[in-house]
Amino acid sequence: MKQQRLPKDFLWGGAVAAHQVEGGWDQGGKGPSIADVLSGGAHGVDRVMTDGVLDGYRYPNHQAVDFYGRYKQDIALFAEMGFKCFRTSIAWTRIFPLGDEPEPNEAGLQFYDDLFDELLKHGIQPVITLSHFEMPYHLVKAYGGWKNRQVVEFFVRFSEVVMRRYRHKVKYWMTFNEINNQSNYQYPLFGYCCSGVDYTREENPEQALYQVLHHQFVASAQVVKLGHQINPEFKIGCMLACVPFYPYSCKPDDVMYAVEAMHQRYLYTDVQVRGYYPSYLLRDWERKGLQIEMQPQDAQILREGCTDYIGFSYYMSNALQADAASNSDGMFGFPGNVANPHVKASDWGWQIDPVGLRYSLNVLYERYQKPLFIVENGFGAFDKVEADGQINDDYRIDYLRAHIEEMKKAVIEDGVDLIGYTPWGCIDCVSFTTGEYGKRYGFIYVDKHDDGTGSLARSRKKSFDWYRNVIASNGEQL
Numbered sequence: 001m002k003q004q005r006l007p008k009d010f011l012w013g014g015a016v017a018a019h020q021v022e023g024g025w026d027q028g029g030k031g032p033s034i035a036d037v038l039s040g041g042a043h044g045v046d047r048v049m050t051d052g053v054l055d056g057y058r059y060p061n062h063q064a065v066d067f068y069g070r071y072k073q074d075i076a077l078f079a080e081m082g083f084k085c086f087r088t089s090i091a092w093t094r095i096f097p098l099g100d101e102p103e104p105n106e107a108g109l110q111f112y113d114d115l116f117d118e119l120l121k122h123g124i125q126p127v128i129t130l131s132h133f134e135m136p137y138h139l140v141k142a143y144g145g146w147k148n149r150q151v152v153e154f155f156v157r158f159s160e161v162v163m164r165r166y167r168h169k170v171k172y173w174m175t176f177n178e179i180n181n182q183s184n185y186q187y188p189l190f191g192y193c194c195s196g197v198d199y200t201r202e203e204n205p206e207q208a209l210y211q212v213l214h215h216q217f218v219a220s221a222q223v224v225k226l227g228h229q230i231n232p233e234f235k236i237g238c239m240l241a242c243v244p245f246y247p248y249s250c251k252p253d254d255v256m257y258a259v260e261a262m263h264q265r266y267l268y269t270d271v272q273v274r275g276y277y278p279s280y281l282l283r284d285w286e287r288k289g290l291q292i293e294m295q296p297q298d299a300q301i302l303r304e305g306c307t308d309y310i311g312f313s314y315y316m317s318n319a320l321q322a323d324a325a326s327n328s329d330g331m332f333g334f335p336g337n338v339a340n341p342h343v344k345a346s347d348w349g350w351q352i353d354p355v356g357l358r359y360s361l362n363v364l365y366e367r368y369q370k371p372l373f374i375v376e377n378g379f380g381a382f383d384k385v386e387a388d389g390q391i392n393d394d395y396r397i398d399y400l401r402a403h404i405e406e407m408k409k410a411v412i413e414d415g416v417d418l419i420g421y422t423p424w425g426c427i428d429c430v431s432f433t434t435g436e437y438g439k440r441y442g443f444i445y446v447d448k449h450d451d452g453t454g455s456l457a458r459s460r461k462k463s464f465d466w467y468r469n470v471i472a473s474n475g476e477q478l
């Protein structure tokens with residue numbers, strides 16, 4: 001019979017990251033992470049990476065939305081929406097406050113035990129990212145971040161400790177969140193958050209980037225192999241920020257330019273899913289004279305640590321015009337990245353393109369034939385609380401509905417193997433790129449504002465009931 005519906009066990013849920021929701025930045029023995037030294041910014045105002053926690057700066061991640069103190073209440077709301085899963089990350093600095101200690105911090109381990117128990121009690125399975133822009137600040141100061149091969153060992157140690165501890169509580173894992181963001185190395189924030197490296201300060205940024213990546217690929221592969229030994233049932237994925245590049249036109253140069261640009265997305269999954277470096281990248285290194293230090297066993301480590309699935313975020317697509325590529329000020333710093341006249345954009349300039357989600361699901365599935373997991377999707381917007389307390393976020397419902405419709409086509413019509421869907425920021429949280437509270441994604445509103453005011457009280461937006469119904473009908477009622 002023709003499959004007309006999403007699979008029964010489809011994992012509906014929501015996603016966040018530890019540093020964007022937890023707060024409690026110095027509680028329970030936690031050490032400072034790179035997110036704790038990032039100031040708040042705004043659209044067009046960069047976040048500053050300060051040298052330690054300094055007076056005169058606002059650090060929104062220190063308090064975030066106090067998920068650390070309020071997770072029981074929040075999980076009850078997720079359960080009310082019918083979540084089957086909840087994606088968050090484990091803050092490395094709760095487990096290893098400095099990053100290079102031989103022994104973990106028991107209070108940090110206990111926190112995630114309690115958090116996962118609370119989720120499981122409500123029938124919600126945790127989906128866990130091991131590294132989501134929150135490495136220990138000490139590893140940046142003392143080791144130079146991921147440029148240093150020693151960090152591989154520290155990360156594998158951290159991962160091993162948590163995978164063993166939670167082996168009966170967590171099945172789905174991901175290694176590095178949006179590992180490809182650092183391809184955008186012109187923007188210090190991206191390299192800093194992925195790897196603790198500001199590539200703009202490197203003599204040869206690309207050399208530094210690929211050295212870092214090699215370390216992360218090796219670390220990721222080691223963790224995948226180790227995880228399968230700890231529990232053969234584990235599913236361990238990579239995580240890609242899937243912002244597809246379209247050719248702006250059918251002009252062959254535009255088409256080819258988009259193919260070349262997509263290498264900056266695929267190179268990450270090519271290595272993590274297939275287990276070896278793709279030819280186009282090796283040629284690129286050769287052409288540019290880049291020498292990446294590798295150890296003799298690395299090729300085998302990569303081959304033995306292929307991921308089980310591909311987690312990815314999808315918010316927008318971009319369009320490339322080859323003729324405009326000499327203008328280095330393309331959108332998001334990408335040469336030739338021009339506005340797509342066929343789509344609208346959010347208040348932060350992110351172009352809204354639901355069909356791009358079906359496109360992404362298709363190209364990734366065709367290329368790898370591995371299960372996919374949409375672990376982020378959503379609409380960052382200013383919300384207005386009406387006099388009666390209602391938040392009528394129809395724009396968010398429209399965005400999500402349109403994307404779920406395209407996701408269903410990919411599964412039902414195209415046969416893509418999709419594990420689940422976890423919209424980003426299911427509870428309002430601190431924006432990553434701007435550090436704002438005002439850029440909201442949630443079904444759950446948090447009363448907290450960029451001027452520091454707000455009670456942190458939670459309330460249900462209009463989208464809350466809508467999403468509950470989507471889950472209850474397994475995506476039939478949109």
Ligand code: P53
Pocket residue numbers: 017020177178181241243313315376380424430431432433434439
């Ligand atoms: P904020 C770019 C493109 C797609 C996703 O972002 C991106 C980015 C920025 O790196 O990041 C992810 O909060 C990231 C989350 C982040 C979310 O998108 O800036 O994994 O941590 O919060 C939304 O609106």
